[in-house]
Amino acid sequence: MIxxxxxxxxxxxxxxxxxxxxxxxxxxxSGIMSVADGAFAETLEAELGDWIDDAPIVxxxxxxxRQGWREVPYAECPADVSDIARLMVRIAWGxxxxxxxxxxxxxxxxxxxxxxxxxxxxxxxxxxxELPEGEAMLCLPGTHSKWVRWRDGRIAxxxxxxxxxxxxxxxxxxxxxRLMAEGNDAHDAEAFAAGLRRAGxxxxxxxxxxxxxxxxxxxxxxxxTLPSYLSGILIGHEIAALAPPSDRRSGPVHLIGAxxxxxxxxxxxxxxxxxxxxxxxDCVARGLFLLAVHLPSGxxxx
Amino acid sequence: MIxxxxxxxxxxxxxxxxxxxxxxxxxxxSGIMSVADGAFAETLEAELGDWIDDAPIVxxxxxxxRQGWREVPYAECPADVSDIARLMVRIAWGxxxxxxxxxxxxxxxxxxxxxxxxxxxxxxxxxxxELPEGEAMLCLPGTHSKWVRWRDGRIAxxxxxxxxxxxxxxxxxxxxxRLMAEGNDAHDAEAFAAGLRRAGxxxxxxxxxxxxxxxxxxxxxxxxTLPSYLSGILIGHEIAALAPPSDRRSGPVHLIGAxxxxxxxxxxxxxxxxxxxxxxxDCVARGLFLLAVHLPSGxxxx
Numbered sequence: 001m002i003x004x005x006x007x008x009x010x011x012x013x014x015x016x017x018x019x020x021x022x023x024x025x026x027x028x029x030s031g032i033m034s035v036a037d038g039a040f041a042e043t044l045e046a047e048l049g050d051w052i053d054d055a056p057i058v059x060x061x062x063x064x065x066r067q068g069w070r071e072v073p074y075a076e077c078p079a080d081v082s083d084i085a086r087l088m089v090r091i092a093w094g095x096x097x098x099x100x101x102x103x104x105x106x107x108x109x110x111x112x113x114x115x116x117x118x119x120x121x122x123x124x125x126x127x128x129x130e131l132p133e134g135e136a137m138l139c140l141p142g143t144h145s146k147w148v149r150w151r152d153g154r155i156a157x158x159x160x161x162x163x164x165x166x167x168x169x170x171x172x173x174x175x176x177x178r179l180m181a182e183g184n185d186a187h188d189a190e191a192f193a194a195g196l197r198r199a200g201x202x203x204x205x206x207x208x209x210x211x212x213x214x215x216x217x218x219x220x221x222x223x224x225t226l227p228s229y230l231s232g233i234l235i236g237h238e239i240a241a242l243a244p245p246s247d248r249r250s251g252p253v254h255l256i257g258a259x260x261x262x263x264x265x266x267x268x269x270x271x272x273x274x275x276x277x278x279x280x281x282d283c284v285a286r287g288l289f290l291l292a293v294h295l296p297s298g299x300x301x302x
Numbered sequence: 303m304i305x306x307x308x309x310x311x312x313x314x315x316x317x318x319x320x321x322x323x324x325x326x327x328x329x330x331x332s333g334i335m336s337v338a339d340g341a342f343a344e345t346l347e348a349e350l351g352d353w354i355d356d357a358p359i360v361x362x363x364x365x366x367x368r369q370g371w372r373e374v375p376y377a378e379c380p381a382d383v384s385d386i387a388r389l390m391v392r393i394a395w396g397x398x399x400x401x402x403x404x405x406x407x408x409x410x411x412x413x414x415x416x417x418x419x420x421x422x423x424x425x426x427x428x429x430x431x432e433l434p435e436g437e438a439m440l441c442l443p444g445t446h447s448k449w450v451r452w453r454d455g456r457i458a459x460x461x462x463x464x465x466x467x468x469x470x471x472x473x474x475x476x477x478x479x480r481l482m483a484e485g486n487d488a489h490d491a492e493a494f495a496a497g498l499r500r501a502g503x504x505x506x507x508x509x510x511x512x513x514x515x516x517x518x519x520x521x522x523x524x525x526x527t528l529p530s531y532l533s534g535i536l537i538g539h540e541i542a543a544l545a546p547p548s549d550r551r552s553g554p555v556h557l558i559g560a561x562x563x564x565x566x567x568x569x570x571x572x573x574x575x576x577x578x579x580x581x582x583x584d585c586v587a588r589g590l591f592l593l594a595v596h597l598p599s600g601x602x603x604x
Contacts (some may be wrong), residue, residue, distance in 0.1 A: 057339040111501065113513040114520050144512060161508035162476075162515075166468075169475045172469055198415065204543025205507050206463035206536070210446060213464075218416050234508070241506025 004099070005287035006063035007119055008033055008143075011043075012284070020289035022167035022282060024051075031039065032068050040069040042092040055240055058288045059121035064101040072117060077107035078154040081125050085294035102291055103186045105173075107123065107157045114215075115160050119284070120146045123256050124155055124288025127279045136256040137244050140260045141235075143168070147242040161238045164261075176209065176230060178197060179216035185227035194221075194263065195232020196271050205237045235268045243274060252277045303358045304350065304589035306401070308365035309421055310335055310445075313345075314586070317353055322591035324584060326353075334370050342371040343395040359401035361422035361589045366391070366403040376418060378457040379409035383427050387596035404593055409459045417462050421586070422448045425558050426457055428589025430583045433556065439546050439554040441578075443563045444536075445470070449544040463540045466563075469533060478511065479533060481518035487529035494566065496523075497534020497575050507539045509561045545576060554579045 003014040009031035015024040028047050035043050040063070045052060062112040064072035072089045084103060091100040104118035106188050120140045127138070133149055138148040143164035170176050171185075198208050215221045244250045252275035255262045262278055262291050269276045305316040311333035317326040330349050337345050342365070347354060366374035375390045385403060394400040406420035422442045429440070433452055441448040445466035451458040472477050473487075501508050513533050517523045523531050546552045554577035557564045564580055571578045 023486065082597065097582050112503075113510075114522075116515070116516055116519070142547070159505055159509050159514075160512040162511040163508050165476055166472075166508060166511065169471045171466075173471045173475045174456070174464075202540060202543075203461055206447075206465050206468060207461050207543060208415075209464045210462040214416045214418055214462075220416075237506060238508050241504070241509060254317065265560045283543070 001003060001032070001076055001289065001292055002051065004044070004057060004059035004063070005061055005122070005284045005288075006059050007031055007061040007118065011047060012053070014282075014285040015055075015289040016285060016289055020286060022285055026051075027280075032062050034118070038069075041097070044099070045097075050214075056292060058102065058292045059099055059297070060102035060122035060288060061282065064104060065118055068101075070101060072101050072103045074106035075103045075121075077105055077123075078151070078156045079105060079121070080154045081128070081290055082212070082294045083154075084125065085119060085291045086296055088295065090112075100295070102288070105155060105158070115158060117146055117158060117160070120148070120158075120256075121155060122287035122291065123281065123284045124148060124150070124287070125290055126283035126285065127254065127256060128153070128290070130277075130279050130283075130288075132234060132251065136251060136254055138256065138264060139243070141255070141257045141265045145238060159224060159242055161242060163234050163238045165284075167234050170209065170230065171227060176216070176226070179213065179223055180226045181223040185231075186224065187260070187264070188225040188228040189267075190230040191221055191225035192232040192267070193271065194248060195229040195234075196236040196268055197232075198229075199236025199240060201231050205233070208237070209231070209235045228261065230270070231264065239265075239268055239272060239274075242271065243272075246272065246274045251275070254279055256281055303360065303585040303591065303594055304353065305348070306359060306361035306365070307363050307424070307586045307590075308370070309363040310334055310359050313349060315349060316584075316587040316590075317352070317357075318587060318591055322588060324587055327584075327587075329351075329443075334364050334367075340371075343399070346401075346408070347399075349392065355566075358594060360390075360404065360594045361402035362403055362424035362586065362590060365421055366406060372433035372553060374403050374405045374505070376408035377423075379404045379407060379460070380453070380458045381407060381423070382456045383430070383592055384475075384596045385425060385456075386427065387593045388598055390593065390597065398406065401595070402597070404590070405458070407457060415422075417429060417460060419448055421474070422450070423457060424589035425583065425586045426450060426452070426589070427592055428587065429558060430455070430592070431588075432581050432585075433581075434553060438556055440558065441545070441567060443557070443559045444568045447540060447549075453542070461544055463544060464541045465536050469536050472511065472532065473529060478514055478518070478528070481515065481525060482528045483525040487533075488526065488528040489562070489566070490527040491569075493523055493527040493530040494534040494569070495573060497531040497536075498538040498570055499534075499540060500531075501535050501538025502574075506571060510535045533566065536541065537566060541567075541570055541574060545571065545574075548574065548576045553577070556581055558583055558585060 002102040005012040011030040013026045087103040105121040136150040140146040307314040313332040315328045389405040407423045438452040442448040447463045450460040
């Protein structure tokens, strides 16, 4: 089968054999935001190229959002692999081609404010072999980081933090950015650790952000290391608010995501005494395979 | 004398009599960011117009910053009116004209991270007649809100929160802005109160921000009221972190600033059981008058 992880800014395609093992992979910057005039079918066919045959295609991520190919209603937490598979939607296009889109997940945080994910549910389903029986906590850092409670084979609930996006807008558009060097940010372990420590002090995030300005202004943190300090402040606040309390029973936090970012979270969790384990982010292909297996029988007539 | 409050985006000029009473006032959008090529003297003379005579001129605000007319080193907390007056700097320009610039204030938050203000120290000095003997807490909301501890006639220390700027960059540049109507934001009391309540819940600011997105996405908060919800979340977090604990001894929070914004903070403080008192923001003119009175004798030769 063909497994497609189609997000806002990138497209990853895997060719899987009948056991779900990855035989080949492709990656392109053809995220849904780069697709003009709804030309999703054309984009997918172009990226598949010579891979096009009769193999079933299953897709997850923002491709199922309002801005994607087809808006697929969210499944609700708690949800297991078959709850999610049941709500997959089949789309068909020219020459008899078709594909399935995985729904996102929603949950209610204390029954008051809703929360949503699209794509992460598939990564988590694909990580099931790595998760313990009973309870586990996962963290999928990114533009919108997800903290996910796993219980008895289900996604029990989750909370999203806007950490990555807040970093990006402050970096680019606030007074903090003016004290930072142009170009790509290299990681500075010392400044990052200082930001993490700062997040543990009194005064709150909005005050700590201004402190990044004054420390830059006073020359205490240089223009190439200030981004790491800011990153430490933000990730430190995210972890303080959303990571489970560190006790012997809670087990490690399971991290899934881009290698560099996952490394930062692992460092941040360690600095406050919390264990973590990294799960390979190719688990999204495994998740798409398991969801395809759980497609309700006869559903290809849907 | 002429009292000048010269900030980043605006310029306010007061003509005072010998008792410090305001005789006339002018306001212009000629903040320091709008002054090209360091033409501060020309700008000031143009705004003064027919007011130009031998009256002494005293200025406070970002005009004393690195981006202003002359960078004036900060006075350090704790500081009273004479400590600040002692560090005023005299500048002279063509035709024998001169003016004094008030220094900003710096303090060390727990001896680790520095904090700074420019302009607010003058407003506080000008509010002295309204403050109790002993201790008081002031809040000067704005792009960078100041929470100031006043003790025995001195500015004892303060903390800045980047609340106003974080609101502006999220409003304009983040995914939250896409769910908000274009144009000026009207205040919606109900959405603002909902944001304040949300700030009191678990999950932290970075999670609550994402909740503004999902509540917009699910149609629970409309595109014209979402800005007020976001504002409530941010101000609620600022107050929770920086306002003094509400007990009988702490007294009201003294608010100084633009009328609409001060009204929001008063509402927010009341919603968590804290008293507040609004001080007229013309106190900046009174502060400039008192600083002029405290100029060390003979200092006009400096």
